[in-house]
Amino acid sequence: MIDEFGEKLQAFQAFRKSDSEATESILSALGAQDDVDRDIVLELSARRPLGHPELFPEAHALAVRSLEVLDRNGARGVHVGGLGPLGPIAAFGIQQVTHLIVRSYQSSVADSMLRLYERREANAARDDPDRMLLMRARMHMERITPGFKRSVLGVPAFLLGGAVVSGAVRVLQLLISSALSSLASKIIATVVLGLLIAALAWVVLRGAAVARRRIHLTTDGPLEGLWKAIGRCGSPPKDPSRIIALIAIVLALIPWVLIPVGLLLGWTTG
Numbered sequence: 001m002i003d004e005f006g007e008k009l010q011a012f013q014a015f016r017k018s019d020s021e022a023t024e025s026i027l028s029a030l031g032a033q034d035d036v037d038r039d040i041v042l043e044l045s046a047r048r049p050l051g052h053p054e055l056f057p058e059a060h061a062l063a064v065r066s067l068e069v070l071d072r073n074g075a076r077g078v079h080v081g082g083l084g085p086l087g088p089i090a091a092f093g094i095q096q097v098t099h100l101i102v103r104s105y106q107s108s109v110a111d112s113m114l115r116l117y118e119r120r121e122a123n124a125a126r127d128d129p130d131r132m133l134l135m136r137a138r139m140h141m142e143r144i145t146p147g148f149k150r151s152v153l154g155v156p157a158f159l160l161g162g163a164v165v166s167g168a169v170r171v172l173q174l175l176i177s178s179a180l181s182s183l184a185s186k187i188i189a190t191v192v193l194g195l196l197i198a199a200l201a202w203v204v205l206r207g208a209a210v211a212r213r214r215i216h217l218t219t220d221g222p223l224e225g226l227w228k229a230i231g232r233c234g235s236p237p238k239d240p241s242r243i244i245a246l247i248a249i250v251l252a253l254i255p256w257v258l259i260p261v262g263l264l265l266g267w268t269t270g
Contacts, residue, residue, distance in 0.1 A: 027041060051228070062222040063223055066218050069218050071106055074211065075096075080206075101244060105215060105241075108237045110141065110145040113141050113226070209241070211239065
């Protein structure tokens with residue numbers, strides 16, 4: 001059974017560039033029905049641990065270097081202009097969002113590199129020269145990966161919980177209590193809450209944009225080169241900045257619903 005399956009994979013590799021009919025016949029015999037199935041067969045049939053072993057050491061070194069540079073500079077020096085005294089506060093919030101995205105991403109990349117090296121090393125033949133290259137790279141990643149798993153927040157957790165969260169709770173309590181007293185306070189509380197949500201959405205969106213730009217500048221190229229050097233291993237992990245930006249956009253739309261509804265309720269119940 002194993003020999004038969006291996007022969008089909010070898011035949012697929014032999015014919016996939018020269019005989020489309022034979023290739024389709026082999027894919028059908030293996031049970032492949034769509035593009036994903038075809039990719040699965042293609043990856044299974046590529047038995048070499050490294051697609052380009054001559055490029056792998058340099059690609060690995062550059063990828064690790066890019067993670068080091070991103071770790072040091074990913075959330076550094078965020079500036080916001082045009083907001084007057086609110087500028088430093090906005091910059092701090094943007095920096096925290098950027099910090100969270102960068103730390104989450106570099107942890108994911110380090111884990112992905114380590115898993116990929118471990119698996120390729122495991123399926124390499126004992127006498128394959130590529131196995132030694134992968135072993136060295138895997139040992140590197142085992143040593144440095146814990147260093148990329150520090151807290152995703154740029155401030156100590158007790159400060160965040162004690163100052164920011166408790167302060168936000170007090171503000172919300174004040175808004176809620178005042179909203180029950182009069183029509184004017186209901187309107188003011190609704191508008192203030194809507195503006196706070198809009199401001200939060202803006203901070204998250206700016207933080208996601210800064211993180212995406214710096215990740216693209218630092219790691220996109222080196223990781224793409226590493227994945228190509230390894231070969232037949234999919235794509236490098238994506239950072240969560242786009243998803244977070246989408247959440248921020250949805251969050252920014254809330255005030256456009258919240259404020260009119262709140263004003264309407266204030267008028268009808270006032």
